[in-house]
Amino acid sequence: MVGWLTAEGIIAAEPTDCVLGAESGYAPGPHYTAAVDGPSEWLLELRANGVGVSASRNVFAPLQGEVAPVVCPHCGQVVELEDAATAQLGAQWKPFRDAIKAWLAGGADEVACPACGQVAGSMTGAGSATGRSRSALWGLPSGTGRS
Numbered sequence: 552m553v554g555w556l557t558a559e560g561i562i563a564a565e566p567t568d569c570v571l572g573a574e575s576g577y578a579p580g581p582h583y584t585a586a587v588d589g590p591s592e593w594l595l596e597l598r599a600n601g602v603g604v605s606a607s608r609n610v611f612a613p614l615q616g617e618v619a620p621v622v623c624p625h626c627g628q629v630v631e632l633e634d635a636a637t638a639q640l641g642a643q644w645k646p647f648r649d650a651i652k653a654w655l656a657g658g659a660d661e662v663a664c665p666a667c668g669q670v671a672g673s674m675t676g677a678g679s680a681t682g683r684s685r686s687a688l689w690g691l692p693s694g695t696g697r698s
């Protein structure tokens with residue numbers, strides 16, 4: 552991946568200390584605009600403007616904002632992960648938290664639906680550790696109009 556991005560000129564060839572939260576990363580290359588919607592007036596001026604590359608399992612979580620409910624891909628059951636009264640993650644979050652922990656440890660990230668009992672993966676797009684193809688993933692409710 553890094554080789555391809557370097558060859559395309561999207562990132563610089565040599566890693567530098569241009570990223571936050573990692574030892575090093577790759578600064579924008581001469582053709583970085585091929586990878587973005589439009590060129591930035593200030594990107595090249597920033598000290599931290601690079602791309603970090605992670606080859607291990609990581610969870611990237613937003614630091615703020617509410618947690619959206621998820622929908623069972625089998626029966627359509629909507630599962631609220633956040634307790635509406637307290638705005639804290641509720642009991643329904645626990646199986647997802649456990650699945651993420653298991654996935655970080657190299658296992659599968661599957662969560663059984665509380666309504667139908669069928670299992671679905673908790674990470675959209677994440678490959679299954681068991682090697683079989685992933686056909687069912689917990690999704691987001693359609694038409695919730697959250698902004």
Ligand SMILES: [Zn+2]
Nearest residue numbers: 623626664667
């Ligand atoms: Zn279900």
